[in-house]
Amino acid sequence: MIDKRVDSIEAALIDVRDGASVMISGFGGAGTPANLMRGLDACGAKDLTVIVNSLRFLEGQAPGLFAEKRVKKAVCTAARGRGKTPSDYELQWQAGELDIDMCPQGTFAERIRAGGAGIPAFFTPTAAGVELGEGKELREFDGRPCVLETALRADFAIMRGAEADRFGNVRFRGSQANFGMAMAPAADIAIVEVQAFSETPLAPEDIDLPGVYVQRIVLAPDTGEIRG
Amino acid sequence: MIDKRVDSIEAALIDVRDGASVMISGFGGAGTPANLMRGLDACGAKDLTVIVNSLRFLEGQAPGLFAEKRVKKAVCTAARGRGKTPSDYELQWQAGELDIDMCPQGTFAERIRAGGAGIPAFFTPTAAGVELGEGKELREFDGRPCVLETALRADFAIMRGAEADRFGNVRFRGSQANFGMAMAPAADIAIVEVQAFSETPLAPEDIDLPGVYVQRIVLAPDTGEIRG
Amino acid sequence: MVEPLSRNQIAWRAAQDLEEGMVVNLGIGMPVLASSYAPAGREVIYQSENGIVGVGPEAEAGHADPDLVDAGSRNVTLASGGTVIDSAGAFAMIRGGHIDVTLLGGFEVAANGDLANWDAQVPNKGQLVGGAMDLAFGAKAVRVMMQHNTKSGGPRLLKKCSLPLTAPGCVTRIYTDLAVVDVTAQGFVVQEILGGLSKDELQAKTEAALKYSNDLKTLEAPSGL
């Protein structure tokens, strides 16, 4: 019988090794896998590539990733610390120790969506003709300049949902879906922490993320304080 | 007050003029806008470009489109008539009177999705290296050959749903969504015939197609016999 | 010679190779029959390219829902834990490599795994590609179910396909009424052969050279299917 549950956050992240790439969902605390992020911090893996909207939210839950210089590359849309004093990741970026691929958020989301959908690259107008788009291949479509963007994939994706069943079907609530819907298909192993586990299969209309895209479900009723 | 209802099939199609492009959803009868297809037949517009999965289903509801040679171009995945005797569209295709862009169904769906998502073109492995992909731009990604495919847009999209509200929010049931979810955003004017109209706004979790993508709703409780 | 396998027996044989938890897309025609024959208790998730993730059995007579059909336009039900997405999403699932196995019909398969199953080039008839090409390019494993020979007795397992290709080098296994044949770097390798059929007889019905597995078995399926 299919059953994608694992017993603990540690078990869910058991094979996250040095050099792994990890996508991390969440926006403004909604869909933010705070427990898995803390677990990622605790697991000790280094030389990581993280694909996450905001480094501030990642540091909020997993400060060790940056304090211990365990991230070598970040693909993100926001890499600014909260205060006037530079954060660890700002210092590492300036020192050339952390490679940052700064993406417009829509391009970020679409590159991930492409990674899960078998589209290796696409053209988009966003960033064509401005500094952030420099160095990218340019082509006009219907007279509009566009840049070529490539798909993003990762070894792991982590996200939070409201409820799941043994098939790995996930229901999100509120605005939890955000990047997770695109990240799960774009990762070899998608791990979802959920507030509740349903012993019976979710109803078809309640399923937001089909279990086909989910490899592991871990029950984590509380998020704890989410720092962003 | 926003209210996207129109009174009749005729009113819904009032501005479909000669030369218009029309996307038509439906798969195996589900989501097939049989009433709007009949209305398209009755409206008399010619020199049409149709973007539809199967010409057989289009002819089933709107035989006049082909009998009167009112379609100049079809983008589709299926252009084969049912019987051994060639259909009108097969004859017109052979005579060079009907231009057919035969697409793999996933490429067809993705080109439409791209049209609604502001992506002018994308690379896909499907059809690379086989006859159907000849003439398309080729490029390798990670050693895999891919072809460049361009977005599809249209003046109109027609589809069928289960229920809608005044905002144009649509709920699909069963497998009604099929191509309609991608077609509505890809058309200037998306028209949805629905089995029922809800006087109160649909609940957030019941909305499959947000009203932002829908311009007109027309109540049509029965489909009549769907011929495919 | 034992009777060649019926369509249902070919489907039964193909279904035995579907494993617990696999995501499987069944092509129109013979392949879709396989959903009835997966071993009892083995949970297989059937995807259909019109959006169903978790196709259940066909609807019983009188209970058909015209709004719920599969890619073969059959009136189906949803399996437990199943749901429905849209076509663009279903093909994103296919193209993105999320289908473990697709079982497809075929006109011709070449010894290098080339598949031709979409354009039989029937005179005066239009083309129909549907989802076959996306499945052949996108699924992790492409397995073909077909009669070993054409109606006129010609071979379908060829050195080189004569019809337009669906996808190059995609097929990994072929189920016919006479044999189970793997496509390997060394060409066709027969894994199972119909009881009473000699290697020479099978080769005579096959254009490309056949090799045989060291573990060659007899092709068997329950009778009465």
Next chain:
Amino acid sequence: MVEPLSRNQIAWRAAQDLEEGMVVNLGIGMPVLASSYAPAGREVIYQSENGIVGVGPEAEAGHADPDLVDAGSRNVTLASGGTVIDSAGAFAMIRGGHIDVTLLGGFEVAANGDLANWDAQVPNKGQLVGGAMDLAFGAKAVRVMMQHNTKSGGPRLLKKCSLPLTAPGCVTRIYTDLAVVDVTAQGFVVQEILGGLSKDELQAKTEAALKYSNDLKTLEAPSGL
């Protein structure tokens, strides 16, 4: 001279131009204030790039749902008829041209409509582009709300932007504490000017040349906002 408009007054003024049925994305900061000031009875659909289609008022104290936030991480409610999609879908909506108007904050706007609003090049601080660039490239109309001048009194309406651009030639209208300025093929055209402020005074606070509408009006907003 009349007092320059407050942030809320600028938001009020921008909100008066939102029309019935428009789909509007409000940027973080001053723009999001505009949602409170659309004329009563006018139905505007607020989209937020984290997936909300139909943002309602902020949640009342004690009723915040931490799972429902907007792109500014505010605890919001859903409007009647609203729903939630995912981020990729929300940006498909933005990039695909389905947003009628976006109201964005700005650092600088040039007379050709170039917008710089994402990278202030603060020393020692990392970059943050977020959704600004997608909105500036994708929305049908880009309108900017900002103080007419920098804190040190420098101009923001420039001949040419000095900061990295968000998008070229995208801005159609600017709301400041001193004026409403359209961006046209002829450059900046003032539509409304603060009462008591002379054209020379406004020009002195503006780097690029200002033209004036034949129908120049006084910039007004309700007091007490």
